[in-house]
Amino acid sequence: MSSEWPLWEIFIRGQHGLNHRHVGSLHAPDAEMAIRNARDVYTRRNEGVSIWVVPSNSISASSPSDKGPLFEPANSKVYRHPTFFDIPEEIGHM
Amino acid sequence: MYAQLVKSEGSKSREEMTPQELAFQERIDRGEKIEPKEWMPEGYRKTLIRQMGQHAHSEIVGQLPEGNWITRAPTLERKAILLAKVQDEAGHGLYLYSAAETLGVTRDELMEKLHSGNMKYSSIFNYPTLTWADMGAVGWLVDGAAIMNQVPLQRTSYGPYSRAMIRICKEESFHQRQGYDIMMKMCAGSPEQKAMAQDALNRFWYPALMMFGPSDKDSVHSAQSMAWKIKMNTNDELRQKFVDQTVPQAKYLGLTVPDDNLVWNEEKGGYDFSEPDWSEFFAVIAGNGPCNAERLGARIKAWDDGAWFRDGLMAHAEKAASRRIAAE
Ligand SMILES: [Fe+2]
Ligand SMILES: [Fe+2]
Ligand SMILES: [Fe+2]
Numbered sequence: 156m157s158s159e160w161p162l163w164e165i166f167i168r169g170q171h172g173l174n175h176r177h178v179g180s181l182h183a184p185d186a187e188m189a190i191r192n193a194r195d196v197y198t199r200r201n202e203g204v205s206i207w208v209v210p211s212n213s214i215s216a217s218s219p220s221d222k223g224p225l226f227e228p229a230n231s232k233v234y235r236h237p238t239f240f241d242i243p244e245e246i247g248h249m
Numbered sequence: 250m251y252a253q254l255v256k257s258e259g260s261k262s263r264e265e266m267t268p269q270e271l272a273f274q275e276r277i278d279r280g281e282k283i284e285p286k287e288w289m290p291e292g293y294r295k296t297l298i299r300q301m302g303q304h305a306h307s308e309i310v311g312q313l314p315e316g317n318w319i320t321r322a323p324t325l326e327r328k329a330i331l332l333a334k335v336q337d338e339a340g341h342g343l344y345l346y347s348a349a350e351t352l353g354v355t356r357d358e359l360m361e362k363l364h365s366g367n368m369k370y371s372s373i374f375n376y377p378t379l380t381w382a383d384m385g386a387v388g389w390l391v392d393g394a395a396i397m398n399q400v401p402l403q404r405t406s407y408g409p410y411s412r413a414m415i416r417i418c419k420e421e422s423f424h425q426r427q428g429y430d431i432m433m434k435m436c437a438g439s440p441e442q443k444a445m446a447q448d449a450l451n452r453f454w455y456p457a458l459m460m461f462g463p464s465d466k467d468s469v470h471s472a473q474s475m476a477w478k479i480k481m482n483t484n485d486e487l488r489q490k491f492v493d494q495t496v497p498q499a500k501y502l503g504l505t506v507p508d509d510n511l512v513w514n515e516e517k518g519g520y521d522f523s524e525p526d527w528s529e530f531f532a533v534i535a536g537n538g539p540c541n542a543e544r545l546g547a548r549i550k551a552w553d554d555g556a557w558f559r560d561g562l563m564a565h566a567e568k569a570a571s572r573r574i575a576a577e
Contacts, residue, residue, distance in 0.1 A: 159355060160559065179412075184565065184566040185562075185565075185569065219284070219287045
């Protein structure tokens with residue numbers, strides 16, 4: 156038979172209080188083995204306190220060609236940043 | 250180096266590039282990272298697959314010469330250290346295989362190409378490790394040379410490759426230090442131990458210099474790879490840096506670099522040194538080094554002997570999944 160083990164994307168929480176962050180991928184037959192392999196491949200030096208594994212083919216990604224329509228609208232909305240507004244000095248911290 | 254003779258494409262002048270190729274080159278010149286799904290020239294993709302594949306294979310095959318000494322390490326502590334080092338190399342191979350997979354090649358395809366001899370690994374791993382001092386020389390010189398090449402590759406243009414290199418570089422300095430530590434111990438030991446250390450240096454010096462690949466004047470594939478920031482320095486630049494860094498370390502150990510022409514050149518601010526025997530290098534790359542058959546044979550055996558295990562776990566996973574669905 157020899158079918159290749161599926162690919163998993165690995166997310167690690169580096170420290171308590173932080174988000175899980177994508178660190179790479181690996182092959183494993185199932186989720187349980189993916190977690191075990193992720194421990195060996197990505198946390199050999201205390202890099203994590205928690206592991207998420209997600210089948211790579213379950214991830215939907217935005218396409219590079221959508222970069223413009225998705226992200227450019229934010230460029231013109233500078234008023235979303237607090238620095239857009241001038242607050243008089245005497246008002247103090249706001 | 251870990252990728253010594255990567256076939257690349259002929260480089261194009263700006264006038265010859267299509268608008269798309271030009272825009273791509275400009276992104277690279279600005280220092281932007283290229284990410285998996287983005288448009289890239291076919292040559293860029295192919296060269297990267299070859300280079301990252303060769304690099305990954307080198308990490309995996311590179312476990313063998315050191316694995317050879319795990320059962321015979323002189324103390325339990327040395328054994329644990331060597332085991333951790335060799336395990337790191339397995340990790341390095343895996344980071345690089347999965348980075349290569351983002352370019353649309355599967356790991357099984359890469360494995361098949363290694364086993365059939367269509368893809369190479371570094372020539373250095375085709376030399377035997379005869380004594381415990383070789384574990385010192387390998388960590389000090391081989392990982393030292395690897396670091397020299399890998400540190401600049403952290404800035405390579407392909408995002409997944411760059412991120413894999415950053416992870417790898419974090420781990421490499423432990424490798425070089427544990428090797429040098431072995432050398433220090435041997436050199437401070439009995440005359441016989443010191444002689445073993447000298448012998449290891451004698452045998453690994455020139456093969457280590459070969460790791461950087463042929464001299465720039467014979468290195469035909471560099472220009473395009475450098476324009477694409479897949480290769481960051483020329484072979485001779487890195488080799489020079491390596492010699493300049495390593496000679497004082499050998500002196501500290503009280504060892505002699507096996508090169509009568511080695512002399513400090515004030516004018517260039519570096520050492521003059523003898524080139525390795527390039528005919529030996531090409532023979533090893535072509536498959537005729539002292540351990541080529543043994544190394545590749547060990548990889549193929551591991552792959553074939555592991556097939557029932559890979560298949561068994563897959564079959565178990567599929568059964569468990571269908572049982573779960575039936576229960577729902
Ligand atoms: Fe490595
Ligand atoms: Fe290595
Ligand atoms: Fe290493």
